[in-house]
Amino acid sequence: MLELWSWPTPNGHKVHIALEELGLEYRIIPVNIGAGDQFKPEFLKITPNHRIPALVDPDGPGGKPFTLFESAAIMIYLSDKAGGKLIPKDPIGHYKCLEWMMFQMGGVGPMFGQWNHFGAYAPEKVPYAIDRYTNEAKRLTRVLNTRLGETRWLAGDEYSMADIITFPWLRVATQQSSRFDERGYIDLGEFPAVKRWCAEIEARPAVQRGLQVLSDAQRPGKITDEEREITFGKTQFQVR
Ligand SMILES: N[C@@H](CCC(=O)N[C@@H](CS)C(=O)NCC(=O)O)C(=O)O
Numbered sequence: 001m002l003e004l005w006s007w008p009t010p011n012g013h014k015v016h017i018a019l020e021e022l023g024l025e026y027r028i029i030p031v032n033i034g035a036g037d038q039f040k041p042e043f044l045k046i047t048p049n050h051r052i053p054a055l056v057d058p059d060g061p062g063g064k065p066f067t068l069f070e071s072a073a074i075m076i077y078l079s080d081k082a083g084g085k086l087i088p089k090d091p092i093g094h095y096k097c098l099e100w101m102m103f104q105m106g107g108v109g110p111m112f113g114q115w116n117h118f119g120a121y122a123p124e125k126v127p128y129a130i131d132r133y134t135n136e137a138k139r140l141t142r143v144l145n146t147r148l149g150e151t152r153w154l155a156g157d158e159y160s161m162a163d164i165i166t167f168p169w170l171r172v173a174t175q176q177s178s179r180f181d182e183r184g185y186i187d188l189g190e191f192p193a194v195k196r197w198c199a200e201i202e203a204r205p206a207v208q209r210g211l212q213v214l215s216d217a218q219r220p221g222k223i224t225d226e227e228r229e230i231t232f233g234k235t236q237f238q239v240r
Contacts, residue, residue: 002026002078003056005046007033008214010168011071011109015053017164017210018075022082030214034227039235057081072105075161088158097155100147100162104169108144111136112169119183121223121232130183137173141191144170148193159201167201170194178221 004019004026006012019026031037031052038050047054047069055074060066068074079087088094115133118126144166147154154162173186174194188195201207229235 001058003029003058004053004074005029005031005043005056006053006214007031008218009033009052010112010172011051012053012214013168013171013211014071014165015055015074015078016213017168017207018078018086018161020206020210021164021204022078022085024078024082028213030217032217033231034219034224036230036235070105072101072165075101075165079161086159086161086164088155088160093156093158093160097160097162100154101165103143104162104166108140108166108169111140112173115173115183116180117232120180121228123228125182134183137186141170141173141186141194144197145191145193148197153197163197163201164207167198167207170198171202174198179223 002019002024004015006015006028007030008016016028031043033052037043038052043054044050046056046067049069051069053071053074054067054069055077057066057068057077068077076087079085087097111133114129115137118129118133122129144154151157153159154166170186174188176185188198223231
């Protein structure tokens, strides 16, 4: 059975949702990133990048065990494994799907991640960084809004991995939460097409199931000093 080493963050949620949408059998191995599980030797054997999510397929290419990290690579692999589902087959839809998946991996994920960092996790308030990443998060949301004003889904007329990979980041960015009170949130009133798209995705039963994965482990409120040290302190740079 497929094994996903994961935690309930946007990068984990996208793969939980993909697995549920594809109907693949899997089991979850929790990697508590606030407690430092990502630095354990058994996890580092799967991914040298010590970040969730990471996949182990005991029946990989050639029937051999196979490991994969980086959420987009995992999602493309899972789509192939399920016979090409959730990545459009027509050439235009196919490349548009990859285009928007890359937009998430190179833009939305890293920029929203920094926005969260300076808005909730940094030990001191850095107004320049908060402004910079607030502007960038809004700019990227505007790009999504323009696309979704023209097409129902990011890849065109088919719901795809491009929507699944992007949605969990927008979901967190648009919710008011005490954890992120320094950085605020994105008001979807300004982005009606993104609002319509989020609501359509959120209503899907597989999405609801994916969001429930490891939901017991989610802890509201501010990051603790111990979690900050593990996730952003010296530990990160001692691992080789
Ligand atoms: N580009 C990676 C990003 C993975 C990532 O940043 N994962 C975070 C959780 S959302 C993590 O594992 N953080 C642990 C740490 O920073 O030590 C992907 O898309 O898979």
